[in-house]
Amino acid sequence: MAAACLFGAVVPASAQKGTYDPAAVPRGKEVFGPACGFCHGLTARGGDGGPDLARSLFVMGDDHGKQLGEIIKNGRPNNGMPAFPDITPAQVSDMASFLHERVEAARNRESATPPNIIVGDAKAGLAYFNGAGKCSACHSATGDLQGIAAKYEPVALQDRFLSPRAGGRGGRGGGQNRTAKTVKVTPATGPAVTGTLMSVSDFAVTMRDSEGNRRTFTRDGDVPKVEITDPLQAHYDLLRRITDADIHNLTAYLVTLK
Numbered sequence: 001m002a003a004a005c006l007f008g009a010v011v012p013a014s015a016q017k018g019t020y021d022p023a024a025v026p027r028g029k030e031v032f033g034p035a036c037g038f039c040h041g042l043t044a045r046g047g048d049g050g051p052d053l054a055r056s057l058f059v060m061g062d063d064h065g066k067q068l069g070e071i072i073k074n075g076r077p078n079n080g081m082p083a084f085p086d087i088t089p090a091q092v093s094d095m096a097s098f099l100h101e102r103v104e105a106a107r108n109r110e111s112a113t114p115p116n117i118i119v120g121d122a123k124a125g126l127a128y129f130n131g132a133g134k135c136s137a138c139h140s141a142t143g144d145l146q147g148i149a150a151k152y153e154p155v156a157l158q159d160r161f162l163s164p165r166a167g168g169r170g171g172r173g174g175g176q177n178r179t180a181k182t183v184k185v186t187p188a189t190g191p192a193v194t195g196t197l198m199s200v201s202d203f204a205v206t207m208r209d210s211e212g213n214r215r216t217f218t219r220d221g222d223v224p225k226v227e228i229t230d231p232l233q234a235h236y237d238l239l240r241r242i243t244d245a246d247i248h249n250l251t252a253y254l255v256t257l258k
């Protein structure tokens with residue numbers, strides 16, 4: 001009987017897909033951040049240039065870095081995923097552990113939160129907002145976040161601060177996109193040019209300048225000088241150290257901003 005076979009099969013836990021080595025997770029994160037974080041977000045929850053990998057069926061189906069190794073080595077150049085031919089097998093294996101941990105964390109978070117995601121303490125959330133979280137450096141309850149709880153359901157609201165770039169809202173009211181990265185390119189001779197970053201690799205950087213023109217500069221090492229500014233950097237830094245308790249408290253606080 002099929003069911004009996006299925007449940008009768010003895011698979012050692014360590015050989016199951018999706019399992020990972022907890023000790024490798026921080027190492028994987030160290031490699032992932034600089035190499036992949038630009039597009040996928042430092043926590044792999046998605047960014048401007050790449051999908052959320054914690055919800056990726058591809059990652060879920062990966063067997064200890066085998067499939068991940070392939071896509072990292074070869075990329076999907078036609079779809080915007082670059083190839084990383086120089087990544088070592090050890091780095092792939094560490095990143096695989098990191099990504100499988102991300103999938104598990106996302107799953108746990110989802111199953112732990114609904115149906116009532118407001119399990120935190122609004123007062124503690126307020127204290128975190130003005131204190132350790134430094135949210136008040138950029139936001140205010142009576143300014144940009146006023147009425148935010150009326151705009152989003154609690155789950156969506158929590159998602160907004162966990163991955164403000166996801167969801168592809170190109171800025172409010174068709175105006176300038178407040179989440180867009182900007183870039184300043186300083187050629188060896190001539191004035192610096194700034195604009196909205198469109199893409200960047202070791203070989204070229206493309207921006208949309210203030211007149212709306214698309215401009216590409218080829219790169220050779222440090223020439224021209226390229227400086228990228230991400231208005232969401234603070235968010236990504238924050239997500240590296242935020243705890244689940246902080247997340248719950250912040251959500252409980254933000255839902256009061258009706």
Ligand code: HEC
Pocket residue numbers: 032035036037038039040049050051053056057058059068071072076079080081082084095
């Ligand atoms: C320049 C942006 C960029 C960088 C850098 C980048 N990726 Fe991607 N990645 C993408 C895009 C875009 C896709 C979606 C491609 C597609 O739809 O086929 C993708 C897809 C993927 C997928 C498949 C997801 C799926 O569900 O199909 C994995 C896994 C992945 N990337 C891992 C990585 C890792 C690991 C790194 C770093 C070593 C990395 N990426 C660096 C842009 C990027």
Ligand code: HEC
Pocket residue numbers: 129133134135136137138139144148157160161164178179231232234235238250
């Ligand atoms: C250095 C500046 C900065 C800091 C610090 C910062 N944010 Fe943000 N935040 C932004 C930017 C930029 C956006 C994207 C612009 C937007 O969507 O309004 C954003 C977006 C958001 C949004 C979505 C707003 C919307 O209308 O969709 C929420 C909610 C949010 N942040 C909450 C927080 C919380 C909570 C903290 C602290 C834990 C925090 N932010 C820290 C800059 C910051």
